Amino acid sequence: MEEDGVKVLGSSVSPFSLRVRIALDVKGVPYEYVEEDLKNKSQLLLHSNQLLVIISGERVVEEQTIEHKLWPYWGVLGHSLRGMYRCPEGELREKATKETVANISLLEEAFGTAFDGSKGNPFFGGECIGYLDIALGARSVWFQVVEAMNGVKLIDPHTAPLLHAWLLRFSSADCVKKSLPHFHKVLSRGYQVQREYPLLTYP
Numbered sequence: 001m002e003e004d005g006v007k008v009l010g011s012s013v014s015p016f017s018l019r020v021r022i023a024l025d026v027k028g029v030p031y032e033y034v035e036e037d038l039k040n041k042s043q044l045l046l047h048s049n050q051l052l053v054i055i056s057g058e059r060v061v062e063e064q065t066i067e068h069k070l071w072p073y074w075g076v077l078g079h080s081l082r083g084m085y086r087c088p089e090g091e092l093r094e095k096a097t098k099e100t101v102a103n104i105s106l107l108e109e110a111f112g113t114a115f116d117g118s119k120g121n122p123f124f125g126g127e128c129i130g131y132l133d134i135a136l137g138a139r140s141v142w143f144q145v146v147e148a149m150n151g152v153k154l155i156d157p158h159t160a161p162l163l164h165a166w167l168l169r170f171s172s173a174d175c176v177k178k179s180l181p182h183f184h185k186v187l188s189r190g191y192q193v194q195r196e197y198p199l200l201t202y203p
Contacts, residue, residue, distance in 0.1 A: 006031035009045050011038055012181045013189040015138035022134050025175040077103040078139065079203065084146045085190045086199040093150070096202055100146075100154060107136075108160040117162040122169055129173060137170040141181055145190045 006024065008031050010017020024031050036045050080103055083096025112118035116126075124132035147154055157164040170176055 007044075008033045009036050009042070010034075011036055013186045015142060018138040018179060018181070019134050021179045022129075022138060022176055023131075025179065026129050026134070077107060081139070081142065081146055083199055083202045085149050085194055086197060087202050088198055088200070092199065092202040097150060097152065099203075104154055104160055104163065108163050111162050111166065117166065123166065129170065129175070133166075133170055137167070137176065140167055140171050141183055141186045142190075143167075144183060145186045148187060149190055149194075 006029060008017060008020055008024070010020070010033070012018075012035060021031070021033060034042070034044075036042060077100065080096050080099040084093060084100055087093040087096050111124065115121060115124045115132075117124075121127070123129050124136070129137075143154055154160075155163050155167055171180065
């Protein structure tokens with residue numbers, strides 16, 4: 001890899017590094033993706049101390065910057081979604097599930113009104129995929145995994161028709177689908193996290 005190239009360090013099952021990859025693909029920026037073992041991190045990742053993009057040896061895109069800007073829209077949903085696969089079965093998981101369903105309902109309403117989804121806008125970014133699409137859409141496989149782990153349907157064409165149609169459009173875009181992780185790989189990771197890092201309190 002040449003020093004002036006673009007390098008993305010990350011895990012294929014992580015929505016955080018996936019956001020960066022999708023953003024680069026949307027913009028048509030070529031890059032080298034380096035899969036990291038987060039339990040045995042490379043020296044480059046240790047020196048960088050986070051998942052990021054490196055261009056000419058400098059940090060240029062930090063996923064946390066995007067996260068902070070979009071927190072009011074998807075941060076609470078991300079928290080309740082994690083609760084659905086990290087909380088043990090019982091009262092805590094039921095609470096997380098109820099909050100996730102409520103958060104999706106709010107997001108459905110926001111997409112239809114504030115982002116003109118009800119008027120035909122295909123994406124949160126309007127006619128094209130934007131930052132919020134990437135932030136939310138990077139979790140698309142995780143949505144499916146959480147549904148499978150809990151035996152529920154979260155983004156349903158009847159209860160969230162705008163989000164359901166949006167998710168299909170986003171996931172089928174050429175700049176997105178080539179980087180999406182395989183369902184079973186993410187499912188395996190979901191069960192691993194559930195075993196190794198259970199949430200014993202919620203929220």
